[in-house]
């Protein structure tokens with residue numbers, strides 16, 4: 001009798017990725033005593049399997065307070081690094097180690113060290129979207145949700161270096177009335193929204209409110225009805241009575257906006273070119289499959305030299321105390 005061993009093998013082989021991926025991830029979560037933290041810019045299916053979804057500050061707080069033994073960070077490298085800074089004894093997994101951040105990359109540590117040396121006596125406040133090396137050179141870390149609050153607590157006579165995001169830095173200067181020396185870094189996603197297309201959308205949807213992240217450039221922020229961190233934008237879209245919103249940040253956030261307000265209409269702000277470049281290419285490197293494999297294989301693991309972790313911890317703790 002003829003047996004087609006090739007097709008037989010194909011049918012009986014155990015698939016590397018289970019069909020019930022969500023069920024398998026939930027089972028691994030129990031087995032590992034893991035917590036899944038996801039940023040709003042992750043794919044909707046990752047957000048739906050997460051224990052906590054949040055902005056950078058909320059996720060840092062969750063990372064600082066978790067009892068889980070394993071932290072699976074569905075976000076980008078600096079976010080997982082932050083979790084490791086706060087949790088040296090926990091296993092921190094990032095589904096794709098290549099999930100970096102253009103803003104963090106726009107601030108190389110050696111160049112920042114030179115910049116800092118050129119401004120002696122300045123207090124260094126760094127946006128959390130930076131590497132552990134930059135954090136270690138900083139006095140205080142901030143996020144987009146607490147940057148204004150933190151700068152407002154600094155004595156008037158203290159000079160400040162703010163990095164690495166020039167748009168957030170400029171916005172904080174406007175809000176606080178403080179002069180700061182700004183590192184000229186930027187995010188490729190938030191600098192790509194088209195002012196012209198936003199204005200066209202406003203004309204087509206006159207009742208729509210424009211929501212913008214402070215990483216956007218001034219011409220886009222100029223048209224915003226509300227500016228804030230991802231969590232603040234989500235809260236505003238929930239509480240405001242408008243039925244339409246133009247959303248000038250990574251469109252992953254719209255998943256939660258739409259879940260909270262299924263009747264409201266959310267329009268992603270378009271990028272300058274006809275591309276999908278309003279999506280963060282780094283955040284989107286993570287997939288549900290990679291998340292499963294990371295948990296199954298307990299790798300890729302985020303590690304940090306201890307001296308660097310300790311140096312980066314101090315300004316992180318200052319942020320958590322001040323916000």
Ligand code: 13P
Nearest residue numbers: 055056057143144229230
């Ligand atoms: P939030 O802190 O507002 O979540 O922003 C993180 C981020 O990477 C924005 O691009």
Ligand code: SF4
Nearest residue numbers: 101102103187189280
């Ligand atoms: Fe970095 Fe921009 Fe992506 Fe945020 S959206 S993670 S700042 S590249």
